[in-house]
Amino acid sequence: MNANPILKGKGVEILGKIKVFKAGLLTLVQDQGRNGYQQYGVPVSGVMDNFAYRIANILVGNHEEAAVIEATLVGPGIEFLDEGVIAITGGNLSPEVNGKPIPMGKSVFVKSGDRLDFKAIKAGCRSYIAFAGGIDVPAIMGSKSTYTRGNIGGYEGRGLKVGDVITLASPHKPLKELVGKWIQQELYSYTNTVEVRVVAGPQEDAFTQEGIATFYNTEYTVTNECDRMGYRLSGKGIQHKEGSDIISDGIAMGAIQVPGHGMPIIMMADRQTTGGYTKIANVITVDFPKIAQAKPGDKIIFKKVAVEEAHSLLKEVEEKIAQYKRQSIGREVIKTREFHLKINGKAYDVMVDEIKS
Structure with a gap:
């Protein structure tokens, strides 16, 4: 029996472990991202839905920047090799422990041998699984985030697969003090049509007035070409004054590029550090989760707001x-x-x- 002494209030410094028995579609170790290295060509990466991520960590008593598991569309299967406390936030992928549903947004005690699994999507796209103590993997350039295109960070620089055993760090408090915490109201409700607020982009003047009007008056559809790097949208094309190419400059999270074909692309966590297409707008920080939780087929309408x-x-x-x-x-x-x-x-x-x- 792998009883965790911390649960009994003895304060013993130990590490727990989890084992993956089902990989899920895309299951990654992520944290707040690899900030400060874009000038060297290293993408930020990190979680897509920063607010759901932070709340998950708060629920289990972690620091907000602790590493978690980000699950996309199809959740993983995880066996607990030691006792622990978990919380799941973000998109609702129907989590269950030992075949019984568990609530979203609440800290839940799990025993050694318990199995976490996910069923059908109810809302959103990405779930965040936080473990009391956080995930104990090496930090690369100050972050435990996974950047799969570069095989950097996380668990061996890749998505989790069957048989992986991951070590958890020691909780900051006895587990019994962490069980039963909840959030009474989600920061966001995830729907199939979202209004996304943006500020003007650095190359807004590269578009015709008709093109700008098209951007704000069109209901765009999320295509199948959407991932952690960016979301390609389909809809009415946006007209440039002359051309779409610019001298490459930095790309922020939420930047909306419009190449020559006129279809917007929203740049996300794994975006490249620079790009040479005009940017008509930038999604505001509080609406990043709306994009992160959007699935292929979902609709997006853009609304311009002032920086203030x-x-x-x-x-x-x-x-x-x-x-x-x-x-x-x-x-x-x-x-x-x-x-x-x-x-x-x-x-x-x-x-x-x-x-x-």
Whole structure:
């Protein structure tokens, strides 16, 4: 019996393990990404849905940037070789433990020998599986993220396959203190038609007024050519003034390139570091998850917003995530009070939660 002493409150530093018995369609170890190396031609990679990823880690008591498993469309099968606590967020791929459904967005205790599996897709596209303690694989250039095209990071630089045994790091708290945490409301609801907000791209002036109007008034369809590198869309073509080629420049997450054929391509986590096509717009940060959770056949409508609004929307989401952390998710908050303080001439907003004991 592989009993985890941490569950019994002894605080023993041990490592757990999991074993893959079903690979899934694309199952990768990911974290916040390999930031700071684009100038050397190294893609950022990392999770596609950053907010679902962070919440999964919060639920199991990890640091927000701990490595998780990202499962796309068809989930993996995982056997637990030791006791642990897991949480699954993001797209709902119908998770089950030992054949019984488990809830999304809640920390769940698993015993040695338990098996996690997934069934049909109910919503979204990508699930995030966080393990108390996080995944213990080597960090490459400061990140445990998998970049499969370069065979970098994660578990041997590739997707997980049957027979892989992965080590988990020690939880930060006894497991019994982590079980039963939940989120009362998802940050996003995943639908088959999404409105995606964007800001103007650096080459917006390379398009005709008619082309710009087409971009914002067309319902585009996600094609089968969509992956972690980018999403190709189909719909009405976008007209350039002269041509689509530019001197290559940097590509940000969510940049929307429009090559000569006029169809937009949304660049995602595994995007190349530079590109030579005009960029009509850029998806705002808070709407990255809408793209990450879109499947082939889903519809996308673009809406232009000001940079200031994009900043305000991001602040709102970050405040929600901070609130989840403050409330420790599973504790019942009786009352939240907000105070406006001024100390030494500086203004501070302070929120105090009264938690049921």
